[in-house]
Amino acid sequence: MLTISQLARYAGVTVRAVRHYHQIGLLPEPERDRSGYRTYDAAAVVRLIRIHTLAEAGVPLARVQDLLDAAPDEFVRGVEEIDAALRAEVRRLQATRRRLTRLAAGEHLALPASVVEYLDRVRGLGVDERYVEMERDAWIMVAAQVPEQIDAIMAKKHLELDDPDLQRLYLMLSDVLDWQVDDPRVVELADLFEKLMIRAVEAGEITGNWPDEGFVDLLDATTVESSPVAERLLAILQERGWRGWTQIERVPEERVARGTP
Amino acid sequence: MLTISQLARYAGVTVRAVRHYHQIGLLPEPERDRSGYRTYDAAAVVRLIRIHTLAEAGVPLARVQDLLDAAPDEFVRGVEEIDAALRAEVRRLQATRRRLTRLAAGEHLALPASVVEYLDRVRGLGVDERYVEMERDAWIMVAAQVPEQIDAIMAKKHLELDDPDLQRLYLMLSDVLDWQVDDPRVVELADLFEKLMIRAVEAGEITGNWPDEGFVDLLDATTVESSPVAERLLAILQERGWRGWTQIERVPEERVARGTP
DNA sequence: GTCGAGGGTTGACGCAGGGTCAGGGTCAAG
DNA sequence: CTTGACCCTGACCCTGCGTCAACCCTCGAC
Numbered sequence: 296m297l298t299i300s301q302l303a304r305y306a307g308v309t310v311r312a313v314r315h316y317h318q319i320g321l322l323p324e325p326e327r328d329r330s331g332y333r334t335y336d337a338a339a340v341v342r343l344i345r346i347h348t349l350a351e352a353g354v355p356l357a358r359v360q361d362l363l364d365a366a367p368d369e370f371v372r373g374v375e376e377i378d379a380a381l382r383a384e385v386r387r388l389q390a391t392r393r394r395l396t397r398l399a400a401g402e403h404l405a406l407p408a409s410v411v412e413y414l415d416r417v418r419g420l421g422v423d424e425r426y427v428e429m430e431r432d433a434w435i436m437v438a439a440q441v442p443e444q445i446d447a448i449m450a451k452k453h454l455e456l457d458d459p460d461l462q463r464l465y466l467m468l469s470d471v472l473d474w475q476v477d478d479p480r481v482v483e484l485a486d487l488f489e490k491l492m493i494r495a496v497e498a499g500e501i502t503g504n505w506p507d508e509g510f511v512d513l514l515d516a517t518t519v520e521s522s523p524v525a526e527r528l529l530a531i532l533q534e535r536g537w538r539g540w541t542q543i544e545r546v547p548e549e550r551v552a553r554g555t556p
Numbered sequence: 557m558l559t560i561s562q563l564a565r566y567a568g569v570t571v572r573a574v575r576h577y578h579q580i581g582l583l584p585e586p587e588r589d590r591s592g593y594r595t596y597d598a599a600a601v602v603r604l605i606r607i608h609t610l611a612e613a614g615v616p617l618a619r620v621q622d623l624l625d626a627a628p629d630e631f632v633r634g635v636e637e638i639d640a641a642l643r644a645e646v647r648r649l650q651a652t653r654r655r656l657t658r659l660a661a662g663e664h665l666a667l668p669a670s671v672v673e674y675l676d677r678v679r680g681l682g683v684d685e686r687y688v689e690m691e692r693d694a695w696i697m698v699a700a701q702v703p704e705q706i707d708a709i710m711a712k713k714h715l716e717l718d719d720p721d722l723q724r725l726y727l728m729l730s731d732v733l734d735w736q737v738d739d740p741r742v743v744e745l746a747d748l749f750e751k752l753m754i755r756a757v758e759a760g761e762i763t764g765n766w767p768d769e770g771f772v773d774l775l776d777a778t779t780v781e782s783s784p785v786a787e788r789l790l791a792i793l794q795e796r797g798w799r800g801w802t803q804i805e806r807v808p809e810e811r812v813a814r815g816t817p
Numbered sequence: 818g819t820c821g822a823g824g825g826t827t828g829a830c831g832c833a834g835g836g837t838c839a840g841g842g843t844c845a846a847g
Numbered sequence: 848c849t850t851g852a853c854c855c856t857g858a859c860c861c862t863g864c865g866t867c868a869a870c871c872c873t874c875g876a877c
Contacts, residue, residue: 300824301770307700310825315864330872332825337778341693344700352652356863374656381653385646391613392642395635432602439568439605509562517598561853571854576835591843593854617834818877825872836860843854 296328297335306343313343321346321360353381407442409449410434416453420462423469425521433517433541440506460491476523485531492543500543515539557589558596567604574604582607582621614642668703670710671695677714681723684730686782694778694802701767721752737784746792753804761804776800 303310316322322343325333342363349359354377362373406414414434418427438445455461467484474480505511518540519525529539538544564571577583583604586594603624610620615638623634667675675695679688699706716722728745735741766772779801780786790800799805 297774298825304768305697305700305771305774309864311864311866314827319863330825332872336781337693337697337774338781340700340774341696341778344696348655350863352656353649378653378656381649381656385649385653388614388642388646388649392639392646394609395613395639395642432598435602435605436566436598439566439601507565509558510566513558513566513598513601517602520597520599559853560855570835572835572837575856580834591854593843611834820875820877822875823873826870827868829866829868831866832864833862838859839857841855844852845850846852847848847850 297340299333299335302335302339302343305340306347308343308347312347316343316346316356319356319360321356352377353384406431406435407438407445407449409446410438413449413452413456416456417465420465421469422465423472425472426465426469429518429521433514436510436514436517440510441504444504458491460487464488464491471524471528472522474524476527478524481524481528482531485528485535488528488532488540489535489537492537492540495543496545505542511539511542514541558601560594560596563596563600563604566601567608569604569608573608577604577607577617580617582617613638614645667692667696668699668706668710670707671699674710674713674717677717678726681726682730683726684733686733687726687730690779690782694775697771697775697778701771719752721748725749725752732785732789733783735785737788739785742785742789743792746789746796749789749793749801750796750798753798753801756804757806766803772800772803775802 297305299313300310303313306313313322317324322339325335325339328334345363346356346359349362350356354362358373358377362370365373410431414427414431417430418424434445437448441448464484464487467480467487471481471484515529519529532539533546536545538546558566560574561571564574567574574583578585583600586596586600589595606624607617607620610623611617615623619634619638623631626634671692675688675692678691679685695706698709702709725745725748728741728748732742732745776790780790793800794807797806799807
């Protein structure tokens, strides 16, 4: 006859685990000796080893219960199911690993490689690091919304960046962070913005295909929060009938009159 | 400005999770509007996405905290560490999967393939299924004690099983389950047992190399519990100076006189 | 006999990462 | 004014045990 710690040792589990299995009815309570100690026989060792084997395999204890008392074919079906779940889990972990290594290699958290690449190019233009970080935050949000489109979007952005006007725009935006609110260059900047947006509209480019109306405003807000100049710039553009810089779109007349809500 | 559910949606988490992150200080509590609602800005979305990315990768929330506020190189080191943990976890799961599939394919729970094979051969001799199950339970225990030796042990058993005397022994043991306690054949069985054990001792075979004294007795007990005949058989063998059938060994005189404690 | 060490017993709380009520207040639309 | 969709806090629930606490039992040494 065995004590609980001997039983536990033979089965390779802790005493606490054994008592837990008793508590949830997975292992039947054995006889007690006259002083209240549990006394186990060899059959208990065998059952406990089986429980441990399944539990270690990641089978929830609730299912271990059923499996152990199941007919062989039922058991096989159960195990197959569990195996499928394990396989899925392995795949999930490996996908996570791929993302993580890209994280560690790349810019910073939560950015696909394509975006990191794009940001590197922007930085290469001589754009201020603070601006790059703002732009990065915006892309983090975009990547979270439409993860499967992000690479295509970045490819398009790369093409757009060949335009010297856009490059000039980036450099000005980078500068904005050090301007005063009433800097006259803001109007100049708005002009440049508008020129590029008009060109885009004429080329038939309709940006964005967002899953959510408010998301566009949120993206605009990301940058606006950073500086009063950005706020003024957005106001000017909206006065001229544009929605913002995220979605290149003319806003219906009444909305302009009221201001974007 | 965003409500908590909008924030949660943009970051791909649940509202409850956001509140949980507030509670543990992972995401700072934002301003409230006049009715007590939390109001978030775009920066919160970015931080939440980062938290979610790490958390999904299996990083404990406590470490997410440190990582997010860490310097880039510290961050990279942390991520590498996490990646190593993930890799280990994947390997563990895959090992479990291999064991599980063997479980489903083979005899029953917690048995290595080599044992299943051996049991199949024993069954093929015409041994009663009930006896095979007892034998199986004993091997489950052995495999749990010395997992890395089990294949070698089974290989030796296979060789031993070529002996026609041992085959005869198995068939008699199989029969035992239907005998009465006082069946005269028990003595005959003990004789056969002794013959084989003496042969083993003379061949210099010392069975077992168990990590534990009591384990041998436990194994003997497994079978004894199944039938009174087995109990009687063990008693006879012990009277003749043997320890049992698990460990082939003569017991010192005084122990015989007192009976095995 | 008694002492301490090293078993055993039950009961309860704690952990991570939230899910899921309950019981209320708010907001926008019809 | 009602309705439905949100928001708030607080509290309990889940897994699979680890880790006290407070107490009892047994055994060998003295």
